[in-house]
Amino acid sequence: MQSSTYTASNIKVLKGLEAVRKRPAMYIGGTSERGLHHLVYEVIDNSIDEALAGYCDEIICTITTEGNIRVEDNGRGIPVDIQKDMGVPAVQVVLTVLHAGGKFDDKSYKVAGGLHGVGVSVVNALSEFLEVNIFKDGKEYFMRFERGLPVTELQVLGDTNKTGTVVTFRPDPLIFETTEFSFDYLTSRLRELAFLNSGLRIILKDERSGRVHDFKYEGGIKSFVEYLNQNKKPLFPNPIYISSVKEGMEFEVALQYNEGYQENIFSFANNINTTEGGTHLSGFKSGLTRAVNTYIKNADLLKNEKVSPSGEDIREGLTAVISLKIANPQFEGQTKTKLQNSEVEGIVNSAVYEKLMEYFEEHPAEAKNITMKSILAARSREAARKARELTRRKTVLESGSLPGKLADCTLSDPEKTELFLVEGDSAGGSAKQGRDRSFQAILPLWGKMLNTEKARVDKVLNNDKIQPIILALGAGIGQEFDISKLRYHKIIIMADADVDGSHIATLLMTFFYRYMRPVIEEGKLYIAMPPLFQVRKGKQKVYVYNEEERDKAIREFGEKGVLVQRYKGLGEMNAEQLWETTLDPKNRKMIAIKMDDAIEADRMFTILMGDEVEPRREFIQENARYVKNLDV
Template structure:
């Protein structure tokens, strides 16, 4: 039933709605009203996004080749400062708004130098809202710009320009009295000091507004370090320093050491610059180098004085006297000026009280170093790289001289840099970036790369089908993308002008023509690598293809055996190994699987076990060494396949420990060298293809006795078991000392089959009396190295290991 209003009421509401009900949000007020439109959320994610916007602006200067050092400082008052030695935000008047460039950038949405092609060929912040949005969402923002021999300063409160009256200028606060600049009146930049004319840079310090961000918003230091590290990989040669002032101070000694180190480095650079002068100018070069060194010392002293107590009457950098002296030395900077500038930047931040948490990042290898950093496990290939530049046409809106927009078709350059590698693990790691901005959702650049990668691998498998033992007539034998990406590590980067992102948070690249550029470059270069036609890639490509085909077979096999891996269907499955003597169902939380060496021991073990929770699986002799064998060879081995099938949780990437059929997997082999070798082979299988079993402590080694001592006299019918020759000697000596008689004919077990059922139960199988060794793995990387050394293909390292450790042999440390 619909209730209708009376016509009179309806008419009143219609008449009441007019222009007075409309709200016009001007400037940055719209950002404060709807912050989620610009930074995604107002929780921790949005808080970090504001920092990324400021850092990305400095990184864009580095991409333009005019910045090589960025310093991020986390102050104790909760503010964050980002400083760079780039060109500095323009300080002159923008003709259209009649405002300084600093005020335009920090107060006007969609304003900046990245809408055209003159200042930046590629950049991360392209929407022109980054800095202004951070300003709008900050309770206070201070900016300092070094340009034209002067240091310019401007302050903002919640996006509005004005002047703060700080009680202590050395400790600015967002709670200080603030006077807003009158509406529609541009704010003049305050000049607070002078610098060498060629010194440029920008420093932005802001306090996130608690009125905007919710109470759960927290700054994440680990995210910052990860972002800074990845940026240093993506911009080779860029140095990024992170200083956290929230860590207790370490003292002035560390400050002096850091200053001295920076000054010595800069002085060395100055002398080196002097050495490069032509031979005829050696005298002037030496004189210039000495003058440069003196100037560097002067700059360092001034910076250190600036960081002093402030009450000693010393002149600090920025005072008229010091500025005049520095300006007078400006002519001596010459080729060492950039080095001296870095000293000023470094010592200005370092000459504060030192802190424990100061981290610096600088890499020169680019994406190759990045992939190497991301790789975990034994490498199957070296780092392969696809590089190049392609072009595409795009229609865009260009700004003419009158400030009007018009459609224009332009030709764009797309620079592609991709590094990739396969390792022996199962995880896939693909990191993608556009102009150093990460695109966690991928986009057209990743799509083009993966399409080409899949196409070229499939073609290579078809061309080498006979060698790889792939039956192309079987439609199931087709490589899937998941097979290719198992153990795959890659970094995909592109640099383009004006990329189209999906949203301000830049999670996905949407520029469609980039897909074709990346795909064509990958087709050409990767095809030469995967086919082995490129020099030095033949052996690597063979290993990569063998791994991929092995993953394909594993996937197919896992699909075939999916049902038999589940406990409730295992006993009904005809495909379970017939030699398995399973336990009764219903005891999954305590069920034990004994892997028994030999059929003779199996007969005794059947009589000795508790069939309610103990299952037996015999193996014949030594199983396949899976460290040397391929995945396909492992799956075709009957003993290995039977163990994987009986454990019931799959293998490799498909292994699911929650589906295991037994709580304990116990290796029960003879107490001799052959038995130890079999245990090692079994452990290699578990480590390579069922690693979570070891990691979570479900794998054990039974400890059967080596000797049996039969007591005589009053103790006749009692037995003592020993587990090594040394223990036997000690027990016999003890019996002699105590005057206890024993049969001189000591029984030595050559194998498990020599025990009767009661003896095997008492010594090895009964939980009340047995002894088990749990197999653990504390360091995964160390364990991987040990398996590769002892069970791998390389004989010389193994031989050398034996030679080096022969003199330190300790029988008590080995499982025999």
């Protein structure tokens, strides 16, 4: 551990806390589950910044039995001496003043994540209460805040030989739609942070369930890539690792190809997941494309080829993690999803190109595997282009340019319409009769659905089960997908409530995730929840979704004379029943498919639909106890 003074003089005040409680979405992106968990990340980011500066090697995040969050670190501890501009203890300034913190002082932190000094004060403002314990200079200090305002003075609780900070808070139920934290939600981000900071130990505990995760990865982002590829078939055993330090910027990337067809690149700047990429990502892509094409040209591998690999071809089957540490990051927007530092692109491009060319010279077998995969992808792209042209010609030639089995709705405003993808012709027929044809369109699906996890885009485009979906939605596919052209803003998968139905739903979700991902990202994909039972007595009837609800309904009706009908499939319901239970917006139940964590989503779809059987078995065994109302 290094040692350094970190006192009130390091805390620079820019502006006061004002509109956070009135407009929380401006600061944390919303008041739903995502915004709620963002509070935790902001507190942890402060501890991570201590780790980046070299003063912290362990962070413990706990969901308490009361449902609060406690974050502990063994860093230097937030300063407690009087901050000269404000005349109050520095910890009070950090927790109550927007844009106040050590991140504005170059001496305290060389690089930092968080929301540039608004983070922990925003957490305080949006919490019913926040308590901070500080272990510093041989003393333990304590202070409590409620809805952003101090309710105690800074107190000395006693002597200690520890250093660090403990922040405990409860989100304000007046602000958030939910205040229940998800262990799995937090697991994804904390695992990510442990990968990005090699050697840092991050422990996540849930006192409600007793679950604990202990993350520490000495291999850093190389271990991250191995984790992402663990259920895939890599082309070579060890990830390629590139690092460079230049002009005050630290850059590293780990990459490994697998036998699949999907591109998975995750980019980070100062530990922040830049989901929209930016200059570090574009620099990496350019350097990679340049290196592979240079190697192909030098080896004269295209002499008999009609096409040459594009950047997209070269990234087929690539898994990569890019991590950048930079002193003054410039992001697009407050939530920092895109890096904008212009100087980064050229530096990263050059570093990737030079180091990859060295690697290719030293590892000719791996270089050949990568380049041949790129050439095969280029051939596939050409085949896909022809398939798209054929699809477009069919679209122009066929009447209405829509699939024949589609029963379209009369309204044309996408925001008001919904498309049901219905398993089987029988259920499709009932759905067509039972729907509200003004805004509900029905597309029956038949036969065995293609597993798009194992297929290149040309095979997907040519598949007679997938083509009708692409045509009906009218927004293209893959790189050409344009969500603004989507013909329906609700897409609802309607399959039987059994194992086969679940399999079909998973195949369809995999298709949307791999080839129309914005549909999931923008919350337009749903799964219908048809009932399992109808319970009736005389003219009274109720539809229920599991055995527990069935038994409750029987008791309420009085057991004598009660009739129970179990639906084995959607095809057993007539049009009226299908409307009452699954189509009518007033009564139906649906699950909204979310994708808040692309890394875990990719891993899940690989496990569920990939070639490896054992990881799928383990996943089902591990997660079965967390699934409710599973009917097999």
